[in-house]
Amino acid sequence: MKKFTTLTSAVVPLNIENIDTDQIIPARFLKATTREGFGENLFRDWRYNGDNTPKPEFVMNNPTYNGQVLVAGKNFGCGSSREHAAWAIQDAGFDVVISSFFADIFKGNALNNGLLPIQVSEDFLAQIFRAVDNNAKSPLEVDLENQTVTIVETGAQESFEINPYKKSCLINGYDDIDFILAQKELIEEFEKR
């Protein structure tokens, strides 16, 4: 799994609430049997018209905005369990997603792929959106070790929570399977109970 420690990057702002997994990656693109290539269909129907021409008003089609941090409104990733949503975001070049609230399954899927979901307060989220309104290139600094996210231009900083086990997985690039496989004897003992 991809490792993550720190990142300083401009952001792509998507100030919409309840962004569901069908918007992130519509079901008709779930027919692939590998993990690669979902990025081109990320936010497909917001990004492209029916004839596949880009919708200029969508933020990802505006060259002013680019960065490895996606910032979105609350309840991001609600809906289906499709891990393709996390794969698509990562494949499109994002390493961090920031929102004031994440759906459970999406959050777990992101963590299992080395895509860092950061939950910030409503107020801090609004500060990020304001900073990007003022300067589209306004960078954010994400420090996983110290669990902080900072708006570089204003110096505003907030701490975020992450399960200590998942944190060490991200920093070291381990995944859950490595961890559980090491406990196989315990599992077999449990089955005999």
Next chain:
Amino acid sequence: MSKTLVEKIWDAHVVKSEEGFPDILYIDTHLIHEVTSPQAFDGLRKRGLPVFRPNQTVATADHNVPTLNQLLPIKEELSRYQVDMLTKNCAEFGIELYGLGHPFQGIVHVIGPELGITLPGKTMVCGDSHTSTHGAFGAIAFGIGTSQVEQVFATQCLLQSKPKTMKIEVNGTLGKGVGAKDIILYIISQISAAGGTGYFIEYAGSAIEALSMEARMTICNMSIEMGARGGLIAPDQTTFDYIKGREFAPAGEEWDKALAYWKTLYSDADAKFDSVLTFDAAAIAPMITYGTNPGMGMGIKEHIPATDAQPEKEKLSYQKALDYMGFDDDASLIGKPVDYVFIGSCTNSRIEDLREVADFVKDKRKADNVTVWIVPGSKQVEQQAKNEGLDKIFEAAGFQLREPGCSACLGMNEDKIPAGKYCVSTSNRNFEGRQGQNARTLLASPLTAAAAAVTGKITDVREMLEKVEG
């Protein structure tokens, strides 16, 4: 120490619990389908691992399959490839597959219960968020991502933090024309599409206890639509009667032993929940959604809430949803013409749903402006419907009875709602584009969907029921 039902089942499945780490939770049954499993099988190959407990794994093809001419080769190339891949993977890893043509094939959350695979006290997972359906039997059941599918393949376990618990009590008696789908759409409209996030929900109260197993499955199915990973209902005589005699249900001495255990599966009287909500069944009307998440629902006679009444931060998203749907705020939906009616999905495609619809449409006919698809949840439901002559009733009404699959719930196969068209759907999600690019979904109960099919517009089904009686 007193425990909630979730805690009882959870604690009985913890292989290891260590401070600072998620629990290692043993999974009794793993259900898989063609869409979220191929990358997990690939992962096993890369690691050189077998499926640890193939006989605790059951596969079916449902998300991608056509609902017409299922015995012919699948026309759409990518779909065919994905379904073929499932067949190959199951053969290679020794997993039982109820694929196309098998009498047990169907939507994964319909076949588990009807085959007696879903049982009280079990832990069950599937790479599908509606796995919460199985909670209706008093099981811990939840959806997982593909990395976790691989985890369960490799170890029959999941690393999972114990969820918080919420109790939702619904007491009293439902009004005429109001059913389980209305209960759950009502609850979601009250607590929002994120109101249950982080929780496992136990549904209780007299209105829940009075429900059939099919109706309980409809309720638990939509737990995820308020963000809750799982929802469950304590097993009772209704549960036991449903399970007894099913294909893989315990029998003989095994049944007696299982039953004795199942009877211990309830939340202790003084068990503490992290949150408790109470609703009055009598206050619930037939529900309909007007927006693009399942929390945007209302009683069918109400008016769409005003944009101005929304919290400032949410106005933009709210208005965007109404624009997508082509609705004005403060409008009533009664009388609004509809183009499609879809009766199906893991929420409402069981025999009871089909019977309810057939009973209502008997001697009626669909309106000319509406296309009606009825997609049974499984081959067994389809067969049962035919045995009971429901197919004849549907045919006479102009409703098309198709073959089982997820179908227009998510439009992965050919069953898509065209752009701009309105579909009253018994499925679970009204997200933008869910049923097809730019399709507009209105979620409702099978009865409300059937009423729309007959009148060609959004209709309060209660008025039609009264007429019959009058």
